[in-house]
Amino acid sequence: MSVFIMVAGVFTGAHVWRETAARLAAAGSEVHAVPLTGVDASRPAASARVGLETHIADVLAAIDAVDAASGREIVLVGHDYGIHPVLGAADRRAERIARVVCLDCGLPRNGVPALASVPDQALRAQLAERAELGAGEGELAPPARDEWQRWGSTAGLPDAELDRLTALAVPQPLGTLLQPLRLTGSVAALPTTGVLCTRNGVGIELVQRLVDFGDPALAVLAEPRVTFFELPTGHWPMLSCPAELADVLLRAAAGEGHRLRPAGTDAPPAHLRPFPLEVPDLPRDRKGRVDLYVPDAEGPRPAVVFVHGGPVPAGARPAPRDWPTLVGYARLAAAEGVVGATLDHRLHDIADYERAAADVNAAVELVRADPRVDADRVALWFFSGGGLLTTDWLTRPPAWLRCLAASYPILAPLPGWGLTGSRFHPARAISHAGSLPIVLLRAGRESPEIAATVEAFVTAARGSAAQLELIDVPNGHHGFETLSPPEETRPALRHAIRSVITHLTG
Structure with a gap:
C-alpha cells in the first residue's frame, strides 16, 4: 500500500483532506495531510517572510518522516497551488517518490512562480505589479462566499461544504505566490498523474487535442509515465466527491489511468x-x-x-x-x-x-x-x-x-x-x-x-x-x-x- 502526502491549495489547510484521507486510510493507506507554515493554525509562521521555499520545507519534512525501511511507496498529491511545493519537494527527494498527482492544476515549470497559475487575471496583474515594486510580503485575503468562483468552479459543492470552505479559509502569504519554483530536473522522470475536474473546464479530450497540435513543450504529457483521470465535478473534489477522489488516488497509485496518444503516431488528429x-x-x-x-x-x-x-x-x-x-x-x-x-x-x-x-x-x-x-x-x-x-x-x-x-x-x-x-x-x-x-x-x-x-x-x-x-x-x-x-x-x-x-x- 502507499503513503499519501497531500498538500492543499490557496486559502485552504490540511483540514480539506479530512474525508478523502479517512477513505484512503480505510483502504489501508498511510495518509498525511501537510500543515503549511503560515496557513495552518498548527504551524504558525516565525516571521512575515513565508515563501514557496517555506512550504517546500514543510513537504520535505513530511517525506522525511516516512520510514524509508517500511517499503511503502510515497505518492505526493498537490491541489491547486499545492502542486508547487509538491514538485519542489519531489525534485529534492526524487528517489523517495513513487508518483506525483496533480489535482486539477497545471504542471509548473522551473523558474515560474505560482502567481502564473492564479486564474483571476485581474488579480494576477495586480500582484505582478506589486512584486515588481518589491512589495512581496504580506497576505492575500481569502475570497468571500460568493467569490470562490473566481478561483475555480464550485460545481458539485453542497452549500454546507461551501460554507465550511469559506469559514475555514485563511489568508495566503504572498511570498508563496511570488517566489519562483526552482527545479533541478530530477522530478521530470517521476511517474505523474493528472486528475482533471471537468466542471472546471478541462477534460482528457481537450488535453489530447492540445498534444495533437504538435507543440514540443506538451509532448511530455503523452509520455508513458503520465496518466490521467477525470472527475465530473468542480475545483474542490475533496469536498464535493471525497469518496470518488479517494478511489482515483488509489488507482493512480497503482499505475492506472488514461494515457494520451503522442502527436503524429496515429491517424490524423x-x-x-x-x-x-x-x-x-x-x-x-x-x-x-x-x-x-x-x-x-x-x-x-x-x-x-x-x-x-x-x-x-x-x-x-x-x-x-x-x-x-x-x-x-x-x-x-x-x-x-x-x-x-x-x-x-x-x-x-x-x-x-x-x-x-x-x-x-x-x-x-x-x-x-x-x-x-x-x-x-x-x-x-x-x-x-x-x-x-x-x-x-x-x-x-x-x-x-x-x-x-x-x-x-x-x-x-x-x-x-x-x-x-x-x-x-x-x-x-x-x-x-x-x-x-x-x-x-x-x-x-x-x-x-x-x-x-x-x-x-x-x-x-x-x-x-x-x-x-x-x-x-x-x-x-x-x-x-x-x-x-x-x-x-x-x-x-x-x-x-x-x-x-x-x-x-x-
Whole structure:
C-alpha cells in the first residue's frame, strides 16, 4: 500500500483532506495531510517572510518522516497551488517518490512562480505589479462566499461544504505566490498523474487535442509515465466527491489511468482531418498573418473572415490557418462567390484574449483594405474558444459588418479561466448588437460547460433586437466538421454558408 502526502491549495489547510484521507486510510493507506507554515493554525509562521521555499520545507519534512525501511511507496498529491511545493519537494527527494498527482492544476515549470497559475487575471496583474515594486510580503485575503468562483468552479459543492470552505479559509502569504519554483530536473522522470475536474473546464479530450497540435513543450504529457483521470465535478473534489477522489488516488497509485496518444503516431488528429465538403482547390494569397481565397469574379467581392478558436499552443504546427477545416471554409466561401479569409491570431493562453482581439481587428482591416474586397460587406465567423472574441463586434457592430457567425462557440468565460470580470463576455454583449444578423451553429453533443454558455447567449439574444438564426447539428461534437459523420454535418454547413452569404449580398 502507499503513503499519501497531500498538500492543499490557496486559502485552504490540511483540514480539506479530512474525508478523502479517512477513505484512503480505510483502504489501508498511510495518509498525511501537510500543515503549511503560515496557513495552518498548527504551524504558525516565525516571521512575515513565508515563501514557496517555506512550504517546500514543510513537504520535505513530511517525506522525511516516512520510514524509508517500511517499503511503502510515497505518492505526493498537490491541489491547486499545492502542486508547487509538491514538485519542489519531489525534485529534492526524487528517489523517495513513487508518483506525483496533480489535482486539477497545471504542471509548473522551473523558474515560474505560482502567481502564473492564479486564474483571476485581474488579480494576477495586480500582484505582478506589486512584486515588481518589491512589495512581496504580506497576505492575500481569502475570497468571500460568493467569490470562490473566481478561483475555480464550485460545481458539485453542497452549500454546507461551501460554507465550511469559506469559514475555514485563511489568508495566503504572498511570498508563496511570488517566489519562483526552482527545479533541478530530477522530478521530470517521476511517474505523474493528472486528475482533471471537468466542471472546471478541462477534460482528457481537450488535453489530447492540445498534444495533437504538435507543440514540443506538451509532448511530455503523452509520455508513458503520465496518466490521467477525470472527475465530473468542480475545483474542490475533496469536498464535493471525497469518496470518488479517494478511489482515483488509489488507482493512480497503482499505475492506472488514461494515457494520451503522442502527436503524429496515429491517424490524423481531429484538426488535421479532411473538410467534409468538396471544395475547389483554390490557391491562397498570403499577406502577413492573413490568407485570402479569392473567387474568379469581377469587381470587389464581399468577404467572410474565419477566426479560429483556441487557446492554441504557440508551437503548434501547422498553424491554424493551414488546418483543413479553416482552409475548407475559406474555399467554400470562394466557391459561393465571396472572398474567404483565414488568419493566425495569438490566442496561445487564456491570458491572451486582449492580444488576440487586437490581432483579429488588424486582420479584418487588412482584408477590408484589399482592392478585391467590398469593404462595406464583410462577415465574421468564429470557432470554439474564439467565440469570446465576438464581444467587441457585438458591443459596437460597425456598419460594414453584415453578419456574425459562430460554430460550436464558447460564449462566456468558462469556470477557472479567471475572466469573470473581463470584457470578453458575449452573452452580456448581445444586448448591444442591435439588429445584427447572427448565425449560430450548435453541437448537440457539446460539453455541458460550453453548452451552458451557448444557452445563456441564446436566452439573452431572444430578449434583444439581434436576428439570431440557430442551426443545429444534433449528433455533432465540438469540432463537428472533422469529428462527426460527414452526412450529418454537410447539410448544416451548406445551410450556414448560404445564410451568411445571403446577409452579405442581400
